[in-house]
Every structure is written in C-alpha cells, then in structure tokens.
Amino acid sequence: MLIFLVIEMLTLDLTFLMLSIGGLAGLGSDLLGAPLWLQVILAAAVAAVLLLALRPPLLKRLHRSSDSSPSNVDALLGLEGRVLATVSTFAGQVKLANGDIWTARSDGRGEIEPGTPVRVARIDGATAYVRPRPEELPE
Incomplete structure (x- = not known):
C-alpha cells in the first residue's frame, strides 16, 4: 500500500491511489480474521470498483479547472x-x-x-x- 501511495504521489493519476485503497480493504478483512483467498478477492474487487466507478469522475473534476485558453x-x-x-x-x-x-x-x-x-x-x-x-x- 505504501509503495502504491508513493507511486501515486509521483504520477498524480489516481490509479495507484485506488489500488492502495483496495489493499487497505484487504488489510481490514485480515484484521477481521478473513482467510487469505477472501482478502485477495476483496482487495481486487474494491480496487476494481474504485478504478471503474470513482476514478473517472474524480479525474474529470480535477481537470475541470484546467486553463484551456490558447498560449504561445x-x-x-x-x-x-x-x-x-x-x-x-x-x-x-x-x-x-x-x-x-x-x-x-x-x-x-x-x-x-x-x-x-x-x-x-x-x-x-x-x-x-x-x-x-x-x-x-x-x-
């Protein structure tokens, strides 16, 4: 998760942030005593849902204020x-x-x-x- 967060800070693309949150969901299921196969499935599912459902609107909102006026x-x-x-x-x-x-x-x-x-x-x-x-x- 920490490696994903460091990569996210360098790329600012929100992809690795979503993967990191998926890893956090897997960690949370481990703390609740879930078996390893369930932790992996839960981490992958949370990351996929975030990548497909949350990332696109966040990127659109992030780039909405970009200056589109011509330059040079x-x-x-x-x-x-x-x-x-x-x-x-x-x-x-x-x-x-x-x-x-x-x-x-x-x-x-x-x-x-x-x-x-x-x-x-x-x-x-x-x-x-x-x-x-x-x-x-x-x-």
Missing part, C-alpha cells in the same frame, strides 16, 4: 495589429494588439501600407503572416 503562437493567431513598415510578400513590420512588434509578410494579397489594420493569419518562426482586416479590404 496559438494565442497570436487572429490577433489584430497595425502595419508599421510596408508589408509585402518579402518584408514588413507590424505592431500587434498585445504590444509586440513582429517582422511580417503579406499572406499573398499584395502590399499593405503603414497604418493599415491587419489580422495575423499564421506564424512561421519569427515572422507573422498578416492580411488586412476584412472590414478594411478594398472592394
């Missing part, structure tokens, strides 16, 4: 900004809404003049590929 490059996709230096398919510079200044390239829609509002289409390394915001596209 994923957080930049769709971010708006303004062109600082003319953006072409070869070079340019933009300042994004988060305050970062990025080397930028047009995503194939020609040159974008300074001051034009843009949106990040994709990131490739340290280069943001941008396009004019839809409301700013010429008709």
Whole structure:
C-alpha cells in the first residue's frame, strides 16, 4: 500500500491511489480474521470498483479547472495589429494588439501600407503572416 501511495504521489493519476485503497480493504478483512483467498478477492474487487466507478469522475473534476485558453503562437493567431513598415510578400513590420512588434509578410494579397489594420493569419518562426482586416479590404 505504501509503495502504491508513493507511486501515486509521483504520477498524480489516481490509479495507484485506488489500488492502495483496495489493499487497505484487504488489510481490514485480515484484521477481521478473513482467510487469505477472501482478502485477495476483496482487495481486487474494491480496487476494481474504485478504478471503474470513482476514478473517472474524480479525474474529470480535477481537470475541470484546467486553463484551456490558447498560449504561445496559438494565442497570436487572429490577433489584430497595425502595419508599421510596408508589408509585402518579402518584408514588413507590424505592431500587434498585445504590444509586440513582429517582422511580417503579406499572406499573398499584395502590399499593405503603414497604418493599415491587419489580422495575423499564421506564424512561421519569427515572422507573422498578416492580411488586412476584412472590414478594411478594398472592394
């Protein structure tokens, strides 16, 4: 049981905790004078019931508060900004809404003049590929 608890502290997956509680049930039946075969069956049954019935909802509740907001490059996709230096398919510079200044390239829609509002289409390394915001596209 103690080994299972130590492994559980390292993995935090609740599997070994359930096995440890099953072992505790077997120990309890031993203290009550049950034969060895009954102790083993009881320990296995308690561990199986806990693994199948209690572990899934506990894991769901444990991971419910996980932050699912995008981070790193994923957080930049769709971010708006303004062109600082003319953006072409070869070079340019933009300042994004988060305050970062990025080397930028047009995503194939020609040159974008300074001051034009843009949106990040994709990131490739340290280069943001941008396009004019839809409301700013010429008709």
